[in-house]
Amino acid sequence: MARPKKPTYGFVASRGEYRKRIKGPDGRRISLYAKTPEELTEKIAAVQREIEEDVYHRDNPTVEEYATKWLAMHGSHVRTTTLVDYTSKVKIYIIEPLGKKYMAEVTPDDVKMAINKAAQQSALPKKVKSEKGIVVEGLSNCLVKFAKCCTPVPGDPVIGFITRGYGVSVHRCDCPNANPERRKPEEADRWVKVSWVENKLPNYKTSLELSAKDRDNLTLDVAMALSTAKVKVSALSARSMPDGHATISMVVEVKDKSELEGVINKLNNIQGVYHVARASGK
C-alpha cells in the first residue's frame, strides 16, 4: 500500500480533534472534525460526495422537479379546472414513470412511452371500424390508403390517385404530389374525387415538423404539450443543428383536423418554437 500523502489536516488541541476545512457548495468554508485521521478522511469523502450531488442536482433537475415548475409556470394563465386537469395528467403520465430520472437522462423513447399511455385512455372506448372513412367517387369497396407524403386527416380537402398496386392513395389537395400542374397527362384519369364520410377511424396518423431554437428540455416540453393534448405519438425524433436550431419530427394520431389544429397550437406555444408545419410533398 502506498504511503499516505503528507496530511493536509490540522489538530485542534483544545478539542482534542483533527480538523479539515473544505469549500461548501455555496463557496463558504466548512470545518470538519474527527477523533482520528482515518475518521476525518472518511468524513471528508462523504461530505464531498454530498456537495457534488448537490451541485449536480442544481444544474440538472429531476423530471419531477422540472414538471412541478412547469405546472407552476402554466398555472398562472390557465383556468383552475384546466390546471387541475393538467396536474393530474402530468402526475400520472410524466411524473409517475419518469419523475425520478434526471432531465439529462430522459430519452425520446421514455417520452414516447409516457405519451402513448396518456393517449390510450382516450382511444380505448371508441370502436375500430374496418373502413377508413373515405369514399371514392365511382368506386365501391376499393382499397384506400393515406399518402405518406401529406398524411391527410378528416377535415382536410382530399383527392385520390388510383395506384397500380394498391387501390386508391389519398392525398391532401395542397400536397405538391397532387398539384394539377405536376400531374402526368397520361395519368389524368387516375385522379379521382374522394371525400370523408361519417364512418371514420378513431385515429389518423399524421406527420408534424417542429422547428425551434435549440435549448435544454425542448423535447420534454414537447412531451408535456402532447400529453396534455392527449394525442398518441407513433414516432418522435429530435435533431440539433450546428446553427443553434433544432427540429423535432413526430407522427401524431388525431381524429380530425380540428384536433390536429389544437395540437399544433399547443406546440406553437412552447417557448422557443418558431413554427410547426404539417409534412408534405416528399
Ligand SMILES: [Zn+2]
Ligand atoms: Zn401527398
